[in-house]
Amino acid sequence: MSESGYYSQALHGPYETEEIGDLVLEEGGTLRGCRLAYATYGRLNAARDNAILVPTWYSGTHKIIEQVLIGPGRALDPERYFILVVNQIGSGLSTSPSNTPAPAGGAYFPKVRIGDDVVAQHRLVTGKFGLERLALVVGGSMGAQQTYEWAVRYPEMVQRAAPIAGTARNTPHDFLFTETLVEAITSDPGFAKGFYASPEDVREGLLRHARIWAVMGWSTEFYQRERHRTLGFSSLDDFILNFMFAYFRVMDPNNLLCMAWKWQRGDVGRLAGGDLRAALGRIRARTCVMPMTSDMFFPPSDCQAEWRLIPDAAFHPIETVDGHLALFGADQAAIAQIDRHLKALLAAPPGG
Amino acid sequence: MSESGYYSQALHGPYETEEIGDLVLEEGGTLRGCRLAYATYGRLNAARDNAILVPTWYSGTHKIIEQVLIGPGRALDPERYFILVVNQIGSGLSTSPSNTPAPAGGAYFPKVRIGDDVVAQHRLVTGKFGLERLALVVGGSMGAQQTYEWAVRYPEMVQRAAPIAGTARNTPHDFLFTETLVEAITSDPGFAKGFYASPEDVREGLLRHARIWAVMGWSTEFYQRERHRTLGFSSLDDFILNFMFAYFRVMDPNNLLCMAWKWQRGDVGRLAGGDLRAALGRIRARTCVMPMTSDMFFPPSDCQAEWRLIPDAAFHPIETVDGHLALFGADQAAIAQIDRHLKALLAAPPGG
Structure with missing residues (x-):
């Protein structure tokens, strides 16, 4: 390790x-x-x-x-x-x-x-x-x-x-959702079919992946009540960047894809x-x-x-x-x- | 016209x-x-x-x-x-x-x-x-x-x-959702900052855009009840390709982005x-x-x-x-x- x-x-x-x-x-x-x-x-x-x-x-x-x-x-x-x-x-x-x-x-x-x-x-x-x-x-x-x-x-x-x-x-709807997460990553030219040198090369894909998570992971009420502000983020952009993206950007894209594939087929x-x-x-x-x-x-x-x-x-x-x-x-x-x-x-x- | x-x-x-x-x-x-x-x-x-x-x-x-x-x-x-x-x-x-x-x-x-x-x-x-x-x-x-x-x-x-x-x-959540639609299109290298020759050049982005629509546009019950089969599609993939993608692939990406920007700010x-x-x-x-x-x-x-x-x-x-x-x-x-x-x-x- x-x-x-x-x-x-x-x-x-x-x-x-x-x-x-x-x-x-x-x-x-x-x-x-x-x-x-x-x-x-x-x-x-x-x-x-x-x-x-x-x-x-x-x-x-x-x-x-x-x-x-x-x-x-x-x-x-x-x-x-x-x-x-x-x-x-x-x-x-x-x-x-x-x-x-x-x-x-x-x-x-x-x-x-x-x-x-x-x-x-x-x-x-x-x-x-x-x-x-x-x-x-x-x-x-x-x-x-x-x-x-x-x-x-x-x-x-x-x-x-x-x-x-x-x-x-797993439901067909959930499968489709996960597919959009997968595509957010794999569509980044920096992903290079999985042969990137570092997660940093896939940063744009990981940001898109974070944004889709922000849509599906929380709820409309979460944002309506400004829970993201309660959690210490000054705006929607601040929340996306410094919480959602900060969380995922350090992770290995192939790891995420391994888990996503598994998740889709539970x-x-x-x-x-x-x-x-x-x-x-x-x-x-x-x-x-x-x-x-x-x-x-x-x-x-x-x-x-x-x-x-x-x-x-x-x-x-x-x-x-x-x-x-x-x-x-x-x-x-x-x-x-x-x-x-x-x-x-x-x-x-x-x-x- | x-x-x-x-x-x-x-x-x-x-x-x-x-x-x-x-x-x-x-x-x-x-x-x-x-x-x-x-x-x-x-x-x-x-x-x-x-x-x-x-x-x-x-x-x-x-x-x-x-x-x-x-x-x-x-x-x-x-x-x-x-x-x-x-x-x-x-x-x-x-x-x-x-x-x-x-x-x-x-x-x-x-x-x-x-x-x-x-x-x-x-x-x-x-x-x-x-x-x-x-x-x-x-x-x-x-x-x-x-x-x-x-x-x-x-x-x-x-x-x-x-x-x-x-x-x-428009709600913050809906704004975020629409942003994922926008990014699905603009992240396609074929989009070329809007200077593509034809929607066909942006086909991968338009397919991702169609798939995100398939997740957020219908519902989990829609797929659970296999409504997509009722509508004449043999599988989830068939539905995505021959209904959702078929619908969007002929549209002009800049037109979609014009409408999306407007929608986000209603x-x-x-x-x-x-x-x-x-x-x-x-x-x-x-x-x-x-x-x-x-x-x-x-x-x-x-x-x-x-x-x-x-x-x-x-x-x-x-x-x-x-x-x-x-x-x-x-x-x-x-x-x-x-x-x-x-x-x-x-x-x-x-x-x-």
């Missing part, structure tokens, strides 16, 4: 990395010596029944999860639980285009699916940590996709599941021959589905339709005007709602 | 053009010998009190208005009303970048505002047709922006107003020193505000907030999953709702 730059211990530490062996991918490629970067909070108890797994979202790492969801007195309380946050493949901390040597890295990096992440995490969870049960799997956005994949793929292991602002099967139905109903019917976890009310691409209606197919599930929309990016934690009231629902979920008997 | 190509009588006829003189624009430019292209349906009665004005939306012309809204038995019935559909400046039929000779045309075309269109239309309506009253001004999207501008700028002339799927003051508050409440308070027209329930960039909440500021207005959201692009008329039930509300509006006494 890099010692400096964005994907570093300096910016994201402390975290550990574990090699989980060669990972043969669903699409046919192989990640040789696949490494997962993770951070842990709290201690595993003697009964080994207090483990919580948190997979990460698009462009996010364990660091934002720690800042937004973990802490004493919170649902994810390190004094009560052993919390394991695993960075997804392509995140830049785990095996990714940006840290894989030639010829397997960069633009040559193979296609990865949500299922590949979950298989890799399963090796880590069972091999490295010897866990047989997870008290909870919880994640937002692509983390929700991984949460669903966990609950369907390993129903006997997952006692509780909390997919936040994400779906079990679908637990693949585990049941394409039958989403059958796949979700396998879930034994007590499940709490939490969309954001103002989410423009994982809207409540899409999450609700899936919730109906899960045997033992609650549906709790999180009231917020921050849209999908309420995940960033800028709306404390939204995070408080998530915390309350997670506490109730953890207090309830396990599913199955 | 061109005799062939997209902006032609062959594709859009029959229509007339009228020169309304030099138009000095709000931003300081001048359209010399400004021409408005329009189509009329029905006849002006002896009392001259049956005129309906319909301004057009982004990329649309009088032709789509005719197809979707006008006909015997409809609210806009040519047997009862004299219906005047005026193509907006930048539409490609009225004075536009694509039909203005050098050096004033193409990339050099001056910035135009919604108010400029309405002043130009006022000249046409009063000068060419000698009208003192309009029984109704009705328009969708940018047509709604012009409708609001008419009702605020000439309150004594507009007896009824029906802004559909549009706002009186704001009747300018007529009252920036005070939206004061501006909308001037409206004397009996008004019927009709957002589309699933509209992602002119959502009901934004339209409702403005509706509260209008003295004599009804608020009737149009139930549809077709989002903003329900304006295309593919959802017949949505158009039937609009028709019903317009009939009620026309049957009611005039405002003022």
Whole structure:
């Protein structure tokens, strides 16, 4: 892993990395010596029944999860639980285009699916940590996709599941949205089919990518209420440049594209021959589905339709005007709602 | 006007053009010998009190208005009303970048505002047709922006107003969305700062522009219900290519950018020193505000907030999953709702 730059211990530490062996991918490629970067909070108890797994979202790492969801007195309380946050493949901390040597890295990096992440995490969870049960799997956005994949793929292991602002099967509309993100990057001549020297060469594409995120990530009410000013930005342009673009411009474009491809194709139905109903019917976890009310691409209606197919599930929309990016934690009231629902979920008997 | 190509009588006829003189624009430019292209349906009665004005939306012309809204038995019935559909400046039929000779045309075309269109239309309506009253001004999207501008700028002339799927003051969120449309086009190296030889040179940008429209123009339910298949397209890709891209690829990029710039800055508050409440308070027209329930960039909440500021207005959201692009008329039930509300509006006494 890099010692400096964005994907570093300096910016994201402390975290550990574990090699989980060669990972043969669903699409046919192989990640040789696949490494997962993770951070842990709290201690595993003697009964080994207090483990919580948190997979990460698009462009996010364990660091934002720690800042937004973990802490004493919170649902994810390190004094009560052993919390394991695993960075997804392509995140830049785990095996990714940006840290894989030639010829397997960069633009040559193979296609990865949500299922590949979950298989890799399963090796880590069972091999490295010897866990047989997870008290909870919880994640937002692509983390929700991984949460669903966990609950369907390993129903006997997952006692509780909390997919936040994400779906079990990606919708055509969400696929199209993500395609516009991809095109914002790949259309930049500086992208050079993935063979750029530095993210700086792709700055125009990354700025367009940031602007599309600004449209779809928040909501019309967010801007109407001037939440961007509340967050400390003097104008819309200031917000776009110094928040949205500042966030993405340091990231590796091939990493973002690896995650976007994976996001577009999230679908637990693949585990049941394409039958989403059958796949979700396998879930034994007590499940709490939490969309954001103002989410423009994982809207409540899409999450609700899936919730109906899960045997033992609650549906709790999180009231917020921050849209999908309420995940960033800028709306404390939204995070408080998530915390309350997670506490109730953890207090309830396990599913199955 | 061109005799062939997209902006032609062959594709859009029959229509007339009228020169309304030099138009000095709000931003300081001048359209010399400004021409408005329009189509009329029905006849002006002896009392001259049956005129309906319909301004057009982004990329649309009088032709789509005719197809979707006008006909015997409809609210806009040519047997009862004299219906005047005026193509907006930048539409490609009225004075536009694509039909203005050098050096004033193409990339050099001056910035135009919604108010400029309405002043130009006022000249046409009063000068060419000698009208003192309009029984109704009705328009969708940018047509709604012009409708609001008419009702605020000439309150004594507009007896009824029906802004559909549009706002009186554009929102920051909508501004940002439109900016992504602009960037999709201008980022294409083939755009060459506006000095392309043909729209074909900007095909990649126009395809990205079409794809962003596909995300924001319809809705997640539209795709979930596979409405794109219902409309005769075999897949998402087929729909994007043969409907969305087919629609935009023949249009002149500078024309689209002219309209987009105008759209972004629609704001009747300018007529009252920036005070939206004061501006909308001037409206004397009996008004019927009709957002589309699933509209992602002119959502009901934004339209409702403005509706509260209008003295004599009804608020009737149009139930549809077709989002903003329900304006295309593919959802017949949505158009039937609009028709019903317009009939009620026309049957009611005039405002003022």
